[in-house]
Amino acid sequence: MLRTNNTFLSYFEQLYNSQQRKEEILIKEFSAGQLILQQGQNAPKVYSIKEGITKCFFDEGDDKGFIVEFLGKGEVIGDIEVIKNMPCLCNIQALTPVQVYAISVPFTRSLLEKDLLFNKLMLDSFAERIINTSTRASFQQLHTVEHTLAKLLELQKAQGLDISKEDMAAYLGITIRSLNRTLKKLL
Amino acid sequence: MLRTNNTFLSYFEQLYNSQQRKEEILIKEFSAGQLILQQGQNAPKVYSIKEGITKCFFDEGDDKGFIVEFLGKGEVIGDIEVIKNMPCLCNIQALTPVQVYAISVPFTRSLLEKDLLFNKLMLDSFAERIINTSTRASFQQLHTVEHTLAKLLELQKAQGLDISKEDMAAYLGITIRSLNRTLKKLL
DNA sequence: GAACCGGCGGGACAAATGTCCTTTTTATTT
DNA sequence: AAATAAAAAGGACATTTGTCCCGCCGGTTC
Numbered sequence: 401m402l403r404t405n406n407t408f409l410s411y412f413e414q415l416y417n418s419q420q421r422k423e424e425i426l427i428k429e430f431s432a433g434q435l436i437l438q439q440g441q442n443a444p445k446v447y448s449i450k451e452g453i454t455k456c457f458f459d460e461g462d463d464k465g466f467i468v469e470f471l472g473k474g475e476v477i478g479d480i481e482v483i484k485n486m487p488c489l490c491n492i493q494a495l496t497p498v499q500v501y502a503i504s505v506p507f508t509r510s511l512l513e514k515d516l517l518f519n520k521l522m523l524d525s526f527a528e529r530i531i532n533t534s535t536r537a538s539f540q541q542l543h544t545v546e547h548t549l550a551k552l553l554e555l556q557k558a559q560g561l562d563i564s565k566e567d568m569a570a571y572l573g574i575t576i577r578s579l580n581r582t583l584k585k586l587l
Numbered sequence: 588m589l590r591t592n593n594t595f596l597s598y599f600e601q602l603y604n605s606q607q608r609k610e611e612i613l614i615k616e617f618s619a620g621q622l623i624l625q626q627g628q629n630a631p632k633v634y635s636i637k638e639g640i641t642k643c644f645f646d647e648g649d650d651k652g653f654i655v656e657f658l659g660k661g662e663v664i665g666d667i668e669v670i671k672n673m674p675c676l677c678n679i680q681a682l683t684p685v686q687v688y689a690i691s692v693p694f695t696r697s698l699l700e701k702d703l704l705f706n707k708l709m710l711d712s713f714a715e716r717i718i719n720t721s722t723r724a725s726f727q728q729l730h731t732v733e734h735t736l737a738k739l740l741e742l743q744k745a746q747g748l749d750i751s752k753e754d755m756a757a758y759l760g761i762t763i764r765s766l767n768r769t770l771k772k773l774l
Numbered sequence: 775g776a777a778c779c780g781g782c783g784g785g786a787c788a789a790a791t792g793t794c795c796t797t798t799t800t801a802t803t804t
Numbered sequence: 805a806a807a808t809a810a811a812a813a814g815g816a817c818a819t820t821t822g823t824c825c826c827g828c829c830g831g832t833t834c
Contacts, residue, residue, distance in 0.1 A: 458725040466725035480714045489718055490725075512707070519706040520699070526713035527667045530720065531676055537724040538645040538653040538677075541760030545790080565812085573728030578791055580813060732820085752782090765821055767783065 401555045401571075402453065403532070405474035405525055411518070412448045412501045424507040430494040436477065437492040443478035445502040452498030453561070457570065458490045467571040469532065470495070470561070476525065482508050545574055549582050588742045588758075589640065590719070592661035592712055598705070599635045599688045611694040617681040623664065624679040630665035632689040639685030640748070644757065645677045654758040656719065657682070657748070663712065669695050732761055736769050 416425045427450065430436055437443055439459050449471060456477070457467040468490060471477065477492050482505055511518040540548050549572060556563060563571070569579045603612045614637065617623055624630055626646050636658060643664070644654040655677060658664065664679050669692055698705040727735055736759060743750065750758070756766045 458722075458729070460725075460729050464729050466728050468721050468725065480717060483710055483714045484718070489721070512710070513703070516700070516703065516706065519703065519710065523670055523699070523706065523709055523713065526710065526717060527670045529717050530667060530713060531671070533717065533720045533724060534655050535645075535676070537720060537727075538647075538655065540724075541653050541727075542645070542647050542651050575792060576812085577793080577814080581791085584814095762822060763782090764784085764823080768821085771784095 402470045402472050402559050402561050404472040409474035426502045428500050428502045430498040434494045437488045439488050439491045443481045446478040446508045447500040448476045450499040452496045465570045545582050589657045589659050589746050589748050591659040596661035613689045615687050615689040617685040621681045624675045626675050626678045630668045633665040633695045634687040635663045637686040639683045652757045732769050
């Protein structure tokens with residue numbers, strides 16, 4: 401549920417350090433609660449998370465929202481938007497103070513065109529996202545909320561991650577009322 | 588809902604024709620109903636659909652299933668498994684008679700390692716899958732079955748695709764009973 | 775044509791989930 | 805410590821969805 405990617409982390413770290421004029425990749429900070437990317441807007445840069453935790457979620461006009469995943473160290477955002485040349489698919493919000501490598505769009509494009517290693521890392525990361533997203537969608541459709549919630553709590557404990565009830569509900573696609581009820585059932 | 592990829596189609600077509608000894612890429616046929624890939628088993632080859640329609644779905648022991656998507660011309664299967672070196676994530680079944688380019692695993696790997704165009708095509712295709720899967724997951728969680736079903740029927744009509752009720756239910760993650768009820772509500 | 779399937783649709787009740795609003799808890803101020 | 809405000813939890817009812825089962829309909833067999 402909290403995804404990370406160490407390979408990307410060191411890849412960008414190295415790229416960052418080997419720049420002559422520190423123009424293509426900058427380090428940028430966001431405070432907790434800040435929106436890093438906004439659904440529907442163009443992404444100004446591609447980011448790779450250096451430190452902190454973010455959530456990636458869809459907004460639907462009203463107050464409803466659906467959390468796609470939580471992203472931590474190394475995870476890249478804005479990449480899909482550059483590749484498909486489209487505005488942001490969903491929102492990315494900092495849950496903790498966050499530090500990122502901010503990579504310029506043209507530089508990202510040049511990596512895509514020239515760097516096989518970068519391509520390989522991207523493919524690997526995309527593959528994992530597909531596995532995660534489709535497995536989860538299937539799981540949540542096929543199992544009871546009780547079952548899914550139990551699994552979620554396990555993962556949360558295993559990763560020492562704590563999430564607000566609101567976010568848990570948005571992750572499960574249920575209301576808080578329903579979450580509370582199910583929480584009781586699990587003791 | 589029925590995904591296709593013309594770029595891949597012509598890419599493999601060309602590769603197929605330019606082989607000297609027709610060893611790396613073969614054309615293979617499956618009859619309607621046949622399982623092309625089985626969840627949990629190793630994928631013997633990577634396939635690209637030349638003709639026909641398939642469904643990609645998860646199995647859960649019992650009779651429950653969840654349909655991830657329907658794949659048509661050009662779509663590639665078994666690719667994720669090669670990249671992540673893992674057994675098949677889900678089942679792929681032919682819905683109509685299907686013809687595929689069957690690409691050997693080693694050859695796929697060599698394309699991944701050497702061919703930037705192939706990498707680009709793969710990234711593009713993966714990006715679309717991510718967009719599709721996460722958008723749909725969000726949509727289905729956030730909207731009523733009625734709303735989602737209406738959308739599904741639209742798409743189906745637009746694509747001239749007809750699906751069994753069983754498959755529609757599996758796609759929506761509901762029972763057939765529930766599907767019938769909602770179908771009535773929409774007239 | 776009568777008897778017998780087998781598949782599909784729908785009725786009836788049970789379980790799960792959402793909505794609305796009240797009650798309880800927690801935190802904050804004075 | 806008492807008072808108040810803000811947030812979280814829970815009760816009650818409405819709606820949705822699932823489960824189980826019955827009856828209708830088309831086809832097949834004798």
